[in-house]
Amino acid sequence: MTRRILTVTLNPAIDVTYRVDVLRVGETVRVPDVRSRAGGKGVNVAAVVRALGGESVVLALTTTRTPDEFADGLAGLGLAHRLVPALPAVRRTVAVVTRAGGTTMLQENGFPAGGTAEAGIFTALRAELAAGAGAVVISGSVPAGLAADVPAKLARLCARHDVPVIADVSGAALREAAGSGAVLMPNEDELADLAGPGLEACEDLVAAGTPAVVATFGPGGAVAVTDRGAWRARPAEVVSGNSAGAGDAGAAALAMHLTASEVDWPVALADVVATSAAAVLRPVAGEIDADARDKWIPAVEVERIR
């Protein structure tokens, strides 16, 4: 099966980083060092897929205006993409990184998608599924102007094509995605909000038709619940750093395993935990420390729990 992974980003971003000495609330700070890159969770997933040796295609909404800084940014990152121009502008996130180490994030919610957005993203996904896909990852928030069930509908389209799909979404979009055929990747809060706390909540979701739930608990590791068993994995060591792209790295690792004809869940779960931790070591979302990942995969403790 192809290891070509499609990522879907309905709410893309230009991720801007401001490096300053100190940030104090209520004061003015000059920003000498400004960097920006194409962002959004699906972009991070696609970048990690490539780092893992896979092939990725970014499907995303983008601005209707030209020049398109988001498209230019994807090209600059060398990421293949198919874009649907349906947003008045691409939102920005501003990460204010101080020398002492703290990072303050300002995340614009995004601009409302136009009326052609939904049809456009379906057409784009159909075209890429026809070109061949090993798995699809639908990530991140849904912009105003699109219904919360769009990720679920996109997941159903993938399922109808027998292509494994991950929905790494939250809130109303996550509730809609449960039962769509997508593997879900909630964090602790999202899981509690969706189905209650703990293992039983994951089992309820699987009993109701979700193929697998991979619940992630940051430094606490992750749990995978499927209809063939359940496993818990704990990282070999707890790392500190930039947690912003850890979940996206885990989704990329899982997507690579989902392309197999039969998923080896304990191995996949260890990879999710190791790859997430390897992303925390890097200052930029969408990157992983490959040496750390190689070292950690065999060291992750995986335990069968059901």
Added chain:
Amino acid sequence: MTRRILTVTLNPAIDVTYRVDVLRVGETVRVPDVRSRAGGKGVNVAAVVRALGGESVVLALTTTRTPDEFADGLAGLGLAHRLVPALPAVRRTVAVVTRAGGTTMLQENGFPAGGTAEAGIFTALRAELAAGAGAVVISGSVPAGLAADVPAKLARLCARHDVPVIADVSGAALREAAGSGAVLMPNEDELADLAGPGLEACEDLVAAGTPAVVATFGPGGAVAVTDRGAWRARPAEVVSGNSAGAGDAGAAALAMHLTASEVDWPVALADVVATSAAAVLRPVAGEIDADARDKWIPAVEVERIR
């Protein structure tokens, strides 16, 4: 004489305002309310000139790329403009306004101007001087890629055309502007940095050929030193609010008075103080509270000090 005021902005900005409930350093905040407008000190001056009943033209560098958000923003504000595309992008300033009232400002330094910037801004200024100008205000910082003496050279061009000119600049640009024929508007720190503290410093500058120094001290009022005398003005009441555009409002008021064949300095200085204070009452730079200004102008205490 015409009351048409030209403002020159070498380092324009897109001023973005984020409204959030709370901002805490080191945390992530979602930004539901994003607004942006064309900014830069000369843009604020032009907007206040209009509010004072004058006619203004914004001369500014801008991006070489299209669509030009800065140009669109000026059009949206209804401000006449002549732009020189010579920057790779227009910098952004981000004001994070919290519900509790504090505002945190992140000001990008700006992108380096291209090689055609200096020739372009001189051509633009010559064309607008030929079209008729009552006064010129050169405001704000000088982007990388332009020498610090460009404001001084622009001021000399105005002086050769017998058009009164204000240089509201700082640092090396202010040192270069002293003796260029421009009226200087330093604040307390800028004055101390340029010529030492106090009245004597202003008198030294005037003795060396500066036509007038209007030193501004925020709530402490302002001092005008010219070769025909010196005056001190104190505001009728101390106001609190948004001080970001106060200096620009004062420059706009002074520019209007400089268009007269003979400047009535005590009246002009009272207007500078009242108009600055009237800008503090408004949440957005480039606006003034016209009623407050009308009330305060006659109430400002002006005292002859030399």
